[in-house]
Amino acid sequence: MKSDSAVIFVVDDDRSVRNALERLIKSVGFRVKTFDRAQSFLDSAFCESPCCLVLDVRMPQMSGIELQEKMAFRGLNMPVIFITGHGSVSMGVQAMKAGAMDFIEKPFEDQQLIETIQAAIVKDRQAKQKQAEIMKIQKRAASLTPREYEVFKLVVSGMLNKQIAYELAVSEKTIKVHRARVMEKMKAKSLVSLVRMAEKIGIWGVSD
């Protein structure tokens, strides 16, 4: 598996560690971007393709945990692999709780880091695919008229046409027309797939 356009970010304040990690990660075919400080990563990191962050926990100016919080705030969602020169248990626990991919003590075997990176990329690719699908569905939902959107919500809540017609105080025939338009615009082949889409974008309809 060539890792298509996956990007690995490395943040470590130590120049030679940074260079060594860059070489190692490049040697297995990933693209690498290195930063000496967490802030410069936050300022310039942008990644649409699958990516992950290899992070030294103990850096000047900002701790790794703090950085992770800031990343979440800025929407830089990606798996984080912590590496540390003095892995204290509490630090590791804290990092894992904050959603770290792994917590690796320096110095480490190349295989350990590479395997963790590969797993992180797989995870991020899935997350990004899911994210892309959601965006697609949201875009379709946005193309519905207000009335169609209302019908959409009621359909996925499990109501029959008759009930919807009653609810909206229009004829059943009108609902049928709206419903066909919703299926078409949402590109849903069946009621089941329409419900799944609704779930993905967080619509549960009205349930009395």
Added chain:
Amino acid sequence: MTTKATYKELQQRIKILENEIKKQDKYKEKLRASEEKYRSLVESTEDNVYMMDRNYRFLYMNPKYLLLHGLTANSYKGKSFGEFHSQEATKLLKKRIDHVFNTGKSITYLHHRKEHGKYFIRTLSPIFAQDGRVNAVTSIAKDITLQKQIEREVHSNRLELAHLERLATMGELTASLTHELSQPLTAILSNAQTALRLIRSNPPDINEVQAILEDIIADDRRASNFIKHLRTLFKKDELEKKSLNINSIIEQVVSLFKSEAILREISIKKALDGKLPFVKGNDIQLQQVILNLLLNASESMMKVNSRSKKIIISTMRENESHLRIGIRDFGKGVDQEIHASIFKPYFTTKREGMGMGLAICRSIVETHEGKIWLENNPDQGVTFYFTLPTTDEG
């Protein structure tokens, strides 16, 4: 006028003569008693006493000195110093004796008799003749071997204590020191494993492998230097003092402390005067003082907002003969009332720690003939200062 004295007259004269003789006897007796007194003073003393003429021949030796050389009261007469001293010792003594004869002034010096392992403090003083010229020299030597021994023991206890305190300090820094070492090790391992990969690939990227090997060597050197540096601090003190550049001592300590500072989120600023003369001192001990003061400064800022955690180390000239080192923190400060007691042994405001850090700092600074004190900063925290004498040697 009769030529013959009358019997009565004769009798009178005899009487006078008899009185005169009695008086003389009394004087003699007094003189004898006085001599006896002074003799016993010289002969009963524990000090080595002798008297010597211009040709370095002994005029007198007290029993203590006779005993030291295994001589008897009659056998020393006419003997010269050189007959039972080494050539080197004789030459040195002759020079000193000459000095006393020529200047008429006494001299005092420390004398180490290697063959007996004894230390003496000896004073050579002139004895003046009627005409004001020096006609002999006395030597009084006091055995101070015991005092020397005690002095040495005190000194070695102090060194031992300083060493223990240093070990304790290094213990406190273990986490950051390990990190500092794990950095080059991480780089080396990653680089080496990458190099293996590159060599196995087809075609192998020899240029990259070469660059990797160069980096590995550099990182290895970096780790070795760090260890070498650590080793000096772990080692026991040697007494020697050398001419030192205080700024480079500070740089070394700061590099040791770098990781610890990062861990504690403290930034260290240096304001070093690059044109300072050298100081004469023991590098390990001076590093210990600076390391201790850095640790104290960072501990004082434990509860301070991380953005203002800062230590400023400065060096400057104090005056013609001394330079001054300042370590400023932005911590919680020290009450004026305890400024003096803070340097006393076992004084501590910390929960852990034996309270010896600053006491040892003071003892080290004072054996370097410097001073150490602290001042409250006008805004926040305190500054510890110490001075060190400069040297011309470089």
